[in-house]
Amino acid sequence: MTTLSSSGIAPDIQTMNLCFYGAGSMAEALVRGVLDRGLTEPSRIGMMNRQNAERMRELSDRYGITGAVGDAAKETMLREADIVFLAMKPKDAADAIRGVRDLLHPGQLVVSLIAGMTIATLETLLGKPMPIARTMPNTSSTIGLGATGLSFSASATDAQRRLTDAMFQAVGLTAIVEEPLLEVVTGLSGSGPAYIYYMMEAMIAAGAKLGLTPEAARELTVQTVLGAAHMVKATGEDPAELRRKVTSPNGSTQAAIEKFDAYRFAEAVEAAVARSAERAVEMGAEIERNAKS
Numbered sequence: 001m002t003t004l005s006s007s008g009i010a011p012d013i014q015t016m017n018l019c020f021y022g023a024g025s026m027a028e029a030l031v032r033g034v035l036d037r038g039l040t041e042p043s044r045i046g047m048m049n050r051q052n053a054e055r056m057r058e059l060s061d062r063y064g065i066t067g068a069v070g071d072a073a074k075e076t077m078l079r080e081a082d083i084v085f086l087a088m089k090p091k092d093a094a095d096a097i098r099g100v101r102d103l104l105h106p107g108q109l110v111v112s113l114i115a116g117m118t119i120a121t122l123e124t125l126l127g128k129p130m131p132i133a134r135t136m137p138n139t140s141s142t143i144g145l146g147a148t149g150l151s152f153s154a155s156a157t158d159a160q161r162r163l164t165d166a167m168f169q170a171v172g173l174t175a176i177v178e179e180p181l182l183e184v185v186t187g188l189s190g191s192g193p194a195y196i197y198y199m200m201e202a203m204i205a206a207g208a209k210l211g212l213t214p215e216a217a218r219e220l221t222v223q224t225v226l227g228a229a230h231m232v233k234a235t236g237e238d239p240a241e242l243r244r245k246v247t248s249p250n251g252s253t254q255a256a257i258e259k260f261d262a263y264r265f266a267e268a269v270e271a272a273v274a275r276s277a278e279r280a281v282e283m284g285a286e287i288e289r290n291a292k293s
């Protein structure tokens with residue numbers, strides 16, 4: 001895996017103003033992650049959304065950041081930002097970016113979190129050359145356990161690449177990939193937390209259905225997932241090898257795995273990851289069409 005910085009610390013970031021354009025789940029995950037890790041101060045962070053004033057109050061109260069709703073204060077916040085994070089839904093991206101492009105200038109770094117939107121489309125929407133980092137993070141950045149894929153525009157300097165990498169490393173792990181592979185990253189780790197939660201939902205429901213209290217089913221499931229992920233990390237062994245150690249010949253695990261195989265589990269996972277990646281491409285194409293219209 002390629003990374004640009006191994007320290008996890010971005011020395012310059014404390015002196016920079018960060019503006020999150022879009023203040024939903026992913027923006028909050030990143031803000032909480034960088035604040036909890038002491039990467040910057042709340043006074044350096046501005047967040048903006050379109051209409052949800054209550055959400056903005058909540059974010060200001062919770063993190064001490066400066067919030068702005070709608071067009072009010074947007075101008076100052078965006079103009080004074082050193083790094084502008086684009087964190088609105090893909091369907092809103094084209095209009096939102098067009099609406100502010102005159103406030104942006106090439107001295108700023110644009111960090112896009114938007115699934116599917118290519119660097120080329122973003123360059124079209126910005127209408128001027130600006131350094132761009134296209135990223136695909138995930139919500140586990142909230143607790144410093146994120147997994148983020150990164151690609152850069154040709155115009156991004158080495159310092160900007162290192163800064164972006166270090167910022168996302170501070171909230172988890174990063175992988176620099178060729179831009180088209182960001183769609184695969186979306187299918188794997190961007191959407192991935194939801195797959196694990198889905199598995200956990202199903203395990204908890206099964207445990208409760210078979211007689212455990214819902215609380216016990218939940219606790220046992222959470223510890224099992226946590227323990228399994230830690231085992232892979234701590235031992236360095238392949239998941240397949242660790243699975244083998246759980247699976248006694250003709251035992252209960254083998255019986256369960258046979259059930260999974262009967263439902264074609266691995267095929268379902270592969271199809272889900274591929275479909276997520278394909279959906280990201282579709283969303284990107286939709287933004288591209290809007291950018292050109």
Ligand SMILES: NC(=O)C1=CN([C@@H]2O[C@H](COP(=O)(O)OP(=O)(O)OC[C@H]3O[C@@H](n4cnc5c(N)ncnc54)[C@H](OP(=O)(O)O)[C@@H]3O)[C@@H](O)[C@H]2O)C=CC1
Pocket residue numbers: 021022023024025026027048049050051052055086087088089090092095096113114115136137138139190191
């Ligand atoms: N959630 C995830 O796990 C991940 C998400 N992403 C990407 O991050 C982006 C955001 O996703 P997520 O946080 O889940 O989305 P949310 O729906 O939670 O948040 C979207 C935010 O964008 C704001 N917004 C929409 N249009 C505008 C506009 N014109 N001007 C200003 N603000 C606007 C919304 O404001 P309001 O509520 O006021 O309308 C809201 O604050 C997406 O592009 C997604 O692909 C990437 C990786 C993981």
Ligand SMILES: O=C(O)[C@@H]1CCC=N1
Pocket residue numbers: 115186190191
């Ligand atoms: O579901 C989505 O479209 C976004 C991108 C990756 C995770 N959430």
